[in-house]
Amino acid sequence: MAITLKELLDAGGERLSLELVCGEKYLTRTIEENAINRPGLALTGFFQYFALRRLQIFGLAEFTYLKSLEPEEREARLRPIFEKTVPGIIVARNRNPPPELRALAEEYQTPLLRTTMITSHFINECTVLIEELSAPRGRIAGTMLNIKGIGVLLQGKAGIGKSETALSLIERGSSLVSDDVTDVIRNSHGRIVAFANDLTRFHMEIRGVGIVHVPSLFGMGAIQQETELDMVIRLHLYQPEDEAERDGKLAEIDVLDLRIPFYDLPVSPGRDMANLVETTALNHKLKVLGHDAAKELDEKVIGRFLKKAEK
């Protein structure tokens, strides 16, 4: 998803010490490629492989070079960059842009911004911010918890007992991230990060009780701002055909185009769901670390049987 310069300026004004010099009307331009380019070579007239979809930053080197040129020459060197319709130009080190740069920015309706940061720092910070802003995001149904360091999304039909299970888990030391509705983004490390909608954050709705504010009742330890998603557990009403799933084979579910481990837990009267969810989460962590309890048991069984088998 391409972001606009306005989004970058809104989110990065403070973090990147970024301010607008001119071109407020053109802030709707989008950054088509999530990176930043130093147009040093382009200034010399070399336009092969010119990264025109990226933000262009003028640092000390570009400035010193431009300064060495006569005003007409400077204008002639800058114009081709604007002709390529770059998304925007950033001037580093709080420099005053030369009049030619300003005039061309106006002429080609290109936003011109300025930062107090030095070029290399700005490039690092800005790349990270653009990645964050353009990360795929969505909103999914489910209650998000961090259970002993494992990020678990609880799903299931209305009334199956997600919030009640979450409540018991909170009592057992888990922390709540969001109830019933969870916002997710895919970060640049290829992980899903889950957090709550800011309007309903840390509130829960419990059938028969009403709406509760979790940190007021259970303390700050009972909540967490965000957590990485490790697995999805769906609660469903027990059906006799569930028996086939006893082997505990690992399924996966798609979240923002990433495959996330998925477990389907049957609910029936008398099953302690909080305990089962926690055990499923811990067992999954154990599997990820290389211990598969089901497989190990089976190997043990087969080993004994092979020994006893009639030769």
Add this chain to the structure above:
Amino acid sequence: MMDTPDSISREFTVENEYGIHARPAALLVKTAGKFSCEILIGKKGYEVSAKSIMGLLTIEGHRGAKLCVHATGEDAGEAMVEIADLFEKKFFED
């Protein structure tokens, strides 16, 4: 999307002053909960289950907001009639 007896879509405008805050949300959940069909409600590209209070609050149904309701399942028709009634009666507010 074409309607069939089992799959109905309608658009409603929120008309009560405070929008779909906790009380109307609870009313919607209570109504939706009476039916076995799946009921989704929301705005452009973002829908939640009408059976979740927390979900309903996040769609930010302020006065003037246009909300799409999709009901899918056997009793979708009856569910839609009751939901339409709630919107029409401004959730018994104002």
